[in-house]
Amino acid sequence: MDACPHYPIRLHINGEERAFAVESWVTLLDLLRERAGLMGTKKGCDHGQCGACTVLLDGRRINACLTLAVMQNGHAVTTIEGLADGDRLHPLQQAFIDHDAFQCGYCTPGQICSAAGLAAEGQAKTLDDVRELMSGNLCRCGAYLQIARAVCAVQGIAIPGPESA
Amino acid sequence: MNPFAYTQPQDVGTALVALAAPGARAVAGGTNLLDLMKAGVMAPSGLVDINALAGAGLDAIAEDGAGMRLGALARNADTAYHPLVRERYPLLSVAILAGASPQLRNMATNGGNLLQRTRCVYFYDTGAPCNKREPGTGCPAKAGINRQLAILGTSERCIATHPSDMCVALRALDATVHVRAANGERAIPIADFHRLPGDTPDIDNTLEPGELVTHITLPDGRRFARHSAYVKVRDRLSYAFALVSVAAALDLAEDGTIRAARIALGGVAHKPWRVEDAEERLVGHRAGELAFAAAADRILHGARGRGQNDFKIPLAHNAIVQALTNAMRGGAR
Numbered sequence: 001m002d003a004c005p006h007y008p009i010r011l012h013i014n015g016e017e018r019a020f021a022v023e024s025w026v027t028l029l030d031l032l033r034e035r036a037g038l039m040g041t042k043k044g045c046d047h048g049q050c051g052a053c054t055v056l057l058d059g060r061r062i063n064a065c066l067t068l069a070v071m072q073n074g075h076a077v078t079t080i081e082g083l084a085d086g087d088r089l090h091p092l093q094q095a096f097i098d099h100d101a102f103q104c105g106y107c108t109p110g111q112i113c114s115a116a117g118l119a120a121e122g123q124a125k126t127l128d129d130v131r132e133l134m135s136g137n138l139c140r141c142g143a144y145l146q147i148a149r150a151v152c153a154v155q156g157i158a159i160p161g162p163e164s165a
Numbered sequence: 166m167n168p169f170a171y172t173q174p175q176d177v178g179t180a181l182v183a184l185a186a187p188g189a190r191a192v193a194g195g196t197n198l199l200d201l202m203k204a205g206v207m208a209p210s211g212l213v214d215i216n217a218l219a220g221a222g223l224d225a226i227a228e229d230g231a232g233m234r235l236g237a238l239a240r241n242a243d244t245a246y247h248p249l250v251r252e253r254y255p256l257l258s259v260a261i262l263a264g265a266s267p268q269l270r271n272m273a274t275n276g277g278n279l280l281q282r283t284r285c286v287y288f289y290d291t292g293a294p295c296n297k298r299e300p301g302t303g304c305p306a307k308a309g310i311n312r313q314l315a316i317l318g319t320s321e322r323c324i325a326t327h328p329s330d331m332c333v334a335l336r337a338l339d340a341t342v343h344v345r346a347a348n349g350e351r352a353i354p355i356a357d358f359h360r361l362p363g364d365t366p367d368i369d370n371t372l373e374p375g376e377l378v379t380h381i382t383l384p385d386g387r388r389f390a391r392h393s394a395y396v397k398v399r400d401r402l403s404y405a406f407a408l409v410s411v412a413a414a415l416d417l418a419e420d421g422t423i424r425a426a427r428i429a430l431g432g433v434a435h436k437p438w439r440v441e442d443a444e445e446r447l448v449g450h451r452a453g454e455l456a457f458a459a460a461a462d463r464i465l466h467g468a469r470g471r472g473q474n475d476f477k478i479p480l481a482h483n484a485i486v487q488a489l490t491n492a493m494r495g496g497a498r
Binding site: 025123 | 166167168169170171173192194195196199200202203212214216242246265266267268269271272402403404
């Protein structure tokens with residue numbers, strides 16, 4: 001066997017079709033960061049435990065660290081770089097700024113992509129739903145409260161006041 | 166990750182030929198297998214990407230008479246949120262949603278969930294002995310870090326647990342796993358799919374080399390749909406493996422008399438744990454804490470802790486009573 005054969009693949013990344021030749025073991029995360037030049041998607045744990053690498057695959061949120069690039073041949077990937085419309089921020093990006101939903105920012109691209117996936121899934125109706133359905137994204141600075149508020153704001157979900165909390 | 170050959174067969178026949186090769190493993194969602202490969206715990210020489218078989222209907226979720234058929238390639242999220250699954254098997258829906266994270270559930274498949282491997286820390290640590298990873302090397306977990314590990318059905322060789330939530334509900338609902346190989350098909354009751362460790366803890370289940378899980382069937386479960394519940398106890402509120410989980414389903418008469426009960430436990434054994442005798446003894450009794458506690462005693466008969474996991478015995482008892490109480494009150498709906 002060839003020591004390391006390369007597999008030709010095509011990916012639609014942020015609306016642009018791109019061609020690569022990858023070894024079988026290259027994860028989608030490593031391809032995005034090291035071969036596509038898109039450093040927005042972060043490598044946290046590389047084991048599917050932190051959510052920093054969350055991207056949208058054909059519109060659904062996944063952990064880019066736990067899939068192989070070669071397995072996604074022909075599919076569409078949206079990363080944090082692909083969410084804004086030119087200089088106009090995606091509503092979730094603006095909401096994260098408005099609600100101070102980050103400190104160090106390392107988990108933020110994954111949080112925002114995850115929230116975009118949550119919106120597309122349409123299952124979150126309450127603040128508690130948002131907290132549960134954002135639980136695949138860890139924030140070690142502990143900005144969870146603000147993150148949940150930012151997501152709720154974009155989803156039109158009312159935040160219970162302190163008297164009912 | 167070790168170097169490996171990658172193929173993506175376009176039909177089931179080609180996939181079965183590829184899977185018959187020594188060292189070949191099927192990959193679909195990849196959420197557990199790729200992680201194990203990164204850790205060096207598994208090192209297949211070839212990965213057979215079976216995702217293209219979705220075109221052959223392996224991802225279908227469909228009505229099957231009064232029951233349902235769940236494709237092996239259907240994603241966990243699509244299964245849990247399927248309207249008919251929610252209507253007929255709310256227990257399965259809530260159990261799946263209690264596991265992993267939304268991202269993982271979007272990738273993980275029903276077939277892959279069945280084949281998940283233990284999260285025992287010694288299994289993952291290639292620097293440590295582990296009879297499951299390397300038969301004959303020993304089990305440091307018995308006198309080591311065993312807080313997450315099994316209290317029932319263990320052997321001197323292994324005290325690992327099966328990590329799935331979905332499988333606990335499937336066990337309570339009497340699912341059947343359908344598999345195919347080059348030389349034919351067979352149907353395996355979920356009770357016989359996963360196995361106890363015994364002297365061969367390296368073997369998780371009864372799937373033979375070269376066999377491919379094609380789908381899961383569920384019998385008519387409507388009698389339990391109104392009274393079922395899944396209780397999962399874990400170290401944080403979400404996105405953690407179960408210390409103990411309980412899938413409970415009751416068929417109750419108008420006056421609260423138990424006509425039938427199903428109780429399966431996760432996080433306590435090498436397979437979803439169920440004691441049918443305890444369920445049969447509930448029949449004819451009035452649903453309530455007294456009957457539920459007696460069932461819990463019977464289910465946990467012979468449970469043994471190894472130190473750090475001793476607390477799981479009373480925890481499991483309480484979780485069984487809680488799950489049955491929730492089911493009685495209309496839990497999963």
